[in-house]
Structures are given as C-alpha cells and as structure tokens.
Amino acid sequence: MANPSADLPELPGLEVPADLLAPTRARPERRRAESEPVAPAAGSEPGAPRSAEAVSTRLYNKFPVPAPLPEHGPARVIAMCNQKGGVGKTTTSINLAASLAGYGRRVLCVDFDPQGALSAGLGISTHNATTIYDLLIGREQDPRAAIQPTDFEGLDVIPANIDLSAAEVHLVTEVAREQILASILRRVADEYDVIIVDCQPSLGLLTVNALTASHGVMIPLECEYFALRGVALLIETIDKVRSRLNPALELDGILPTMFDGRTLHAREVLDRVYEVFGDKVFDTVIGRTVKFPDASIAGVPIVEFAPTHPAAQAYRQLARELVARGAAA
Ligand SMILES: Nc1ncnc2c1ncn2[C@@H]1O[C@H](COP(=O)(O)OP(=O)(O)OP(=O)(O)O)[C@@H](O)[C@H]1O
Numbered sequence: 032m033a034n035p036s037a038d039l040p041e042l043p044g045l046e047v048p049a050d051l052l053a054p055t056r057a058r059p060e061r062r063r064a065e066s067e068p069v070a071p072a073a074g075s076e077p078g079a080p081r082s083a084e085a086v087s088t089r090l091y092n093k094f095p096v097p098a099p100l101p102e103h104g105p106a107r108v109i110a111m112c113n114q115k116g117g118v119g120k121t122t123t124s125i126n127l128a129a130s131l132a133g134y135g136r137r138v139l140c141v142d143f144d145p146q147g148a149l150s151a152g153l154g155i156s157t158h159n160a161t162t163i164y165d166l167l168i169g170r171e172q173d174p175r176a177a178i179q180p181t182d183f184e185g186l187d188v189i190p191a192n193i194d195l196s197a198a199e200v201h202l203v204t205e206v207a208r209e210q211i212l213a214s215i216l217r218r219v220a221d222e223y224d225v226i227i228v229d230c231q232p233s234l235g236l237l238t239v240n241a242l243t244a245s246h247g248v249m250i251p252l253e254c255e256y257f258a259l260r261g262v263a264l265l266i267e268t269i270d271k272v273r274s275r276l277n278p279a280l281e282l283d284g285i286l287p288t289m290f291d292g293r294t295l296h297a298r299e300v301l302d303r304v305y306e307v308f309g310d311k312v313f314d315t316v317i318g319r320t321v322k323f324p325d326a327s328i329a330g331v332p333i334v335e336f337a338p339t340h341p342a343a344q345a346y347r348q349l350a351r352e353l354v355a356r357g358a359a360a
C-alpha cells in the first residue's frame with residue numbers, strides 16, 4: 032500500500048512570513064491584575080513533544096482559569112477565518128465566545144456570513160432584525176441598533192441573514208470599502224473585551240473587511256486530507272491585508288478541529304500542521320463528535336448543551352489558552 036503521508040500536500044509556495052509567526056503581543060494598554068496567574072505556554076517549552084500522538088493523552092486543564100477583569104474594554108477583535116467551508120469556524124466562534132463570556136468577559140459575536148449560522152446557533156431570530164448588512168450599507172448608523180443580547184450573560188450578537196449576500200456588490204463602489212466593518216466596530220469596542228467575527232467561506236471583500244477590522248486571526252483547520260490546501264492562499268491574503276491595510280494584524284493561531292485520533296490519517300495531518308506552523312498551532316485540539324450537530328439543532332453552544340462533554344471542555348480550554356497567550360483579555 033502506498034504511504035499515505037507521501038500524498039500529503041507539500042504546500043508549494045507556503046512561506047509563512049516570520050513576523051506572522053511571531054508570538055502574539057499582549058495588548059500594552061491592559062494591565063494584568065496582580066493576582067492573575069501567569070500561565071505557562073504549555074506545550075511550547077523548548078523540546079516539549081508536539082505530536083498528534085501526544086494529543087489524545089492531553090488533559091483539558093493546561094491553562095489557568097483567567098482572573099476576573101477589573102474593568103471592561105477596549106475589545107481585541109478576532110477574525111475566525113478559513114475560506115474552506117465546514118471546518119468549524121461558526122462552531123468555534125459560538126463556543127469560544129460562550130466560554131469567554133463564562134469567564135466573565137464581555138463578548139460580541141459578529142455574524143459575517145449570509146448563511147446566518149452563528150445567529151441561528153445562538154438562538155437569535157434574524158427575521159425583521161437589524162443586521163450587520165444594515166450597518167454596512169449605512170441604512171442604520173448606530174451599531175447598537177443591531178446588537179442583540181443572547182441567553183448567555185456577557186454574550187451579545189450582531190446577526191446576519193441572507194441580505195448580507197448583496198453586500199459585496201454594494202460595497203464595491205464605496206470609498207475605503209475595506210474599512211467599513213472596522214469603523215463600525217470601533218464605535219462599540221470600548222463596551223467589550225473580545226469581538227469575534229465569524230467569516231464566510233470565501234476570501235472576498237467581506238473577509239478582507241473582517242481582516243482589516245481585526246487585531247488577530249484564528250484559522251480553524253479540519254484534520255483531514257485536503258485541509259492544508261488553500262491555507263497557503265489564506266496566509267497570502269492575511270499577509271496582503273497586513274502590508275496594505277492593517278499592519279497590526281497578527282496570526283493568533285491555527286486551531287485543529289474535527290480531530291479523530293483513532294485514524295492514522297488525522298494524526299498524519301495534525302503532525303504536518305505542527306511541522307508547518309510550529310507554536311502557532313493551539314495546544315487545544317477539538318475532537319470530532321456528533322454532539323456538535325446536536326447542539327446546533329438545539330440553538331445553544333455545546334458548552335451549555337453538554338457542559339461536561341470533552342468537546343465542551345476543549346472549547347473552555349481554548350478560551351483559557353487564548354487568554355494565556357495574550358490574544359484575549
Ligand atoms: N468537532 C466537530 N465534530 C463534528 N462535527 C462538527 C465539529 N465542529 C463542527 N461540526 C459540524 O460540522 C458542520 C460545519 O461546522 P461549522 O458550521 O462550524 O463550520 P464553518 O467553517 O463555519 O462552515 P461554513 O464555511 O459553511 O461557514 C456543522 O454541522 C457542525 O455542527
């Protein structure tokens with residue numbers, strides 16, 4: 032039998048710029064509380080084993096529970112981005128947001144996909160609602176008119192619906208068309224600690240707006256055969272946005288999703304991801320489980336639907352890891 036790893040994409044041309052791989056900078060303007068435990072960058076110590084084999088034995092308690100924040104804002108904006116469909120962008124946005132809110136953070140989720148899956152997944156009705164589309168085209172000026180609370184304390188949403196599919200056409204003739212989302216979010220940034228933008232699976236103008244509005248980008252990556260294909264293009268897009276529109280944009284990390292440690296194939300893909308991206312891969316790995324579709328149908332995050340399930344524990348750990356890495360307050 033042919034060696035399956037021999038067929039793994041070689042990522043021709045994937046030169047990840049060194050400064051994109053630099054450690055995420057903690058925001059200078061926010062002071063850490065004296066009592067806040069400083070988390071070890073688990074797994075990133077020199078010589079620490081980083082392999083798919085090690086993942087299955089990892090426990091979900093590597094990062095400390097973040098200390099309460101003495102004050103809120105200004106928000107760090109994170110784009111959840113991968114132009115490949117169905118890799119876990121929306122699931123990650125919802126569960127990371129709910130987990131951060133569970134740790135006392137004030138979180139705003141922006142549904143930036145006309146499919147409206149994030150809005151639905153948080154039980155938000157978009158019928159007759161003011162949506163991100165109304166803000167983008169200037170029909171509604173105050174972002175607060177579109178913000179809806181969810182059932183989770185500290186977690187708000189700007190919803191989207193199918194109207195958003197017309198936005199790219201509308202925006203194309205606008206002045207500073209790539210900066211429209213940034214100017215919208217700037218107006219509410221002081222009221223939140225974290226803003227998560229759930230992107231649609233494309234690298235079009237909406238995604239460029241999300242990257243321009245963000246401090247960091249997270250890339251959920253499905254642990255399957257063709258996952259790495261397309262990442263080179265995504266990295267190239269991130270790099271273009273950095274050099275032309277948003278020099279402060281950082282790659283916060285690659286999140287392996289839908290990992291099934293029982294298959295050789297998934298382990299090989301994960302090892303290749305570690306090889307290419309090194310410490311930029313989150314320690315937290317999201318396993319594959321049918322609980323996610325179940326939670327989506329119920330319209331609640333898995334951290335609420337099945338809080339003790341390993342996948343819920345994994346997302347709570349991701350929230351703690353993000354704080355420990357300085358990518359969230
Ligand atoms: N870890 C997982 N294990 C199993 N199923 C999952 C997992 N994460 C997400 N799913 C399911 O996979 C599907 C796609 O996930 P999701 O909608 O989060 O991906 P996406 O990247 O946002 O997709 P799109 O590109 O269409 O916006 C959903 O049905 C979701 O419930």
Ligand SMILES: [Mg+2]
Pocket residue numbers: 120121122144148229230231
């Ligand atoms: Mg989605």
